[in-house]
Amino acid sequence: MRKINRALRQTRRLVPAVALTAALVAGGAVTAVPAFADAGPLSLTVHTPAVIGAAGGPVEFTETIANPGDQGFGVVLELSIETPAGAPPHALSLDYGNELLGGWESVELQAHTEADKVVYSGTTDKLVIPPGGTDVRLRLGAPMGEPHNGAGNGGVGPVLTFRTAVKGWRLDHPVEPPVSDTHTIKVKAISNHLLEVPATVVAGGAPIEFDAVLRNPTPSAYTNLGNVLFADRHAKVEVRGDDGTWTALPAVTTEAEPPAGFYLDGRNSSAAPDSLVTKRVRVSYSADTPLGKTELNPCVFVNEADGLPFRGTTMCSPGASVQVVAPTAPKPTAQDPAPAAAPADTSTDTPAASAKQKPGAGAPVRAAGDVTQAPAATPAPTSTPSANVPVPAADGGVNAEVTAAQAADANLASTGADSDRTGLFAGAGAVLLGVGGGALAVIRRRRRAG
Structure with missing residues (x-):
């Protein structure tokens, strides 16, 4: 009986305690462990670069994921890049920072075509977003191939569309509401450009000088770079150093390219982000260079293949035309005056002058029937061929078209010796005409005498 009473008393004490606990829980006075320790809602801010360089190095940026909760949240980033159709293999690269290892992890991009565009997409590994949020480091590049194997065909851009979506790492626990950008x-x-290139150059003469400008307007660093000037194989190209000395550059030729290429900075050079470098260049042509128009063309090659110059991602700029002209011909020297014509032989049949000429008087008067006057044999004026002198153009250079026209005139003038012969023939005709007039006077006298 005592045992039964003790059990009843314990039961009566337990029931109020259970009821009180249930009432406290129902009223929220007891804090229980939540069903999930996830944060939310997350937010995303992406700080993409405005520009990246084609065939240049990757550009780093950040994506800020805000987490207002007090618990960490596991996510992955789904990333995609769209570019117009025609992109070559290995056209784009994308990496994200591994904070644990302190390095970079590559995002394996898969490409597929949608209508007139190519979409590259990939996903990061798990990222933990702590309370308050964090910055995720990424870097995007457009290598246009692989090191020393740059793609020569196709391209990306000129505008890329970059998308980011934040997804829950656990498939059964998505990010709500969805976060994307x-x-x-x-x-x-x-690119490289040529500035103030003279319009003419003399074969075998002094060199012409101008500036070659290498400009990198992007935040990408360039390596494995070839800054090349193409010129005729007869050309000699020199670059002025910082100390003012000129260095002749070796000509690099290939069977497929008629001109020669000259590396202004050497092979496998580099260019810093947002840089502008100007080099003073001078070019001369040997005396056996064919006369006429020749071209100077600047090109940049990135990731050229080893042992294969001018094969890689290629970017060329408008060049300049130069007219190769012959040396200026020396001016003709003054000719000696022609000797005075010898007096005609006076025969016994020709009467002498009836009176001597007084000083200052006119020519002696002769009988009209006695002498037939012949025109003096005046030599015809000779035309001197004009020298092939370049004509300055409005921009301070030389007008190649005018120079070419002068060259044609000079060729025509070179046949001006025929006009000298015409003068000679006219003088000879005048002499013959004088001889014929003298013979006619003799015939008339003999008839009078008879």
Whole structure:
């Protein structure tokens, strides 16, 4: 009986305690462990670069994921890049920072075609977003091939569409509401240009000078770079160093390319982001260079193949035309005056002058029937061929078209010796005419005498 009473008393004490606990839980006075320790809602801010360089190095940027909760959240980033159709293999690269290892992890990009565009997409590994949020480091590049194997065909851009979507690492626990961002990124290229190239150069004469400018307008660093000037194989190309001395550059030729290429900075050079480098260049042509128009063309090659010059990702700029002219002909020297014509032989049949000429008087008067006057044999004026002198153009250079026209005139003038012969023939005709007039006077006298 005592045992039964003790059990009843314990039961009566337990029931109020259980009821009180249930009431406290129902009223929220007891804090229980939540069903999940996830944060939310997340937010995303992407700081993509405005520009990247075609065939240049990757450009780093950040994506800020904000987490207002007090618990960490596991996510992955789904990333995609769209570019117009025609992109070559290995056209784009994308990496994200591994904070644990302190390095970079590559995002394996898979390419597929959609209508008139190519979409490269990939996913990061798990990223933990701590309370308050974090910055995720990424870098995007457009290598246009692989090191020393640059793609020569196709391209990317000029505008890329970059998309980011934040997904829950656990498939059964998505990010709600969905978080995504879309940005556009321009693609620009490194280039070289020629400034103030003279319009003419003399074969075998002094060199012409001008500036070659290498400009990198992008935040991408360039390596494995070839800054090349193409010129005729008869050309000699020199670059002025910082100390003012000139260095002749070796000519690099291939069977497929008639001109020669001259590396202004050597092979496998580099260019820093947002840089502008100017080199002073001078070019001369040997005396056996064919006369006429020749071209100077600047090109940039990235990731040239080893042992295969001028094969890689290629970007060329408008060049300059130069007219190769012959040396200026020396001016003709003054000719000696022609000797005075000898007096005609006076025969016994020709009467002498009836009176001597007084000083200052006119020519002696002769009988009209006695002498037939012949025109003096005046030599015809000779035309001197004009020298092939370049004509300055409005921009301070030389007008190649005018120079070519002068060259044609000079060729025509070179046949001006025929006009000298015409003068000679006219003088000879005048002499013959004088002889004929004298013979006619003799015949008339003999008839009078008879």
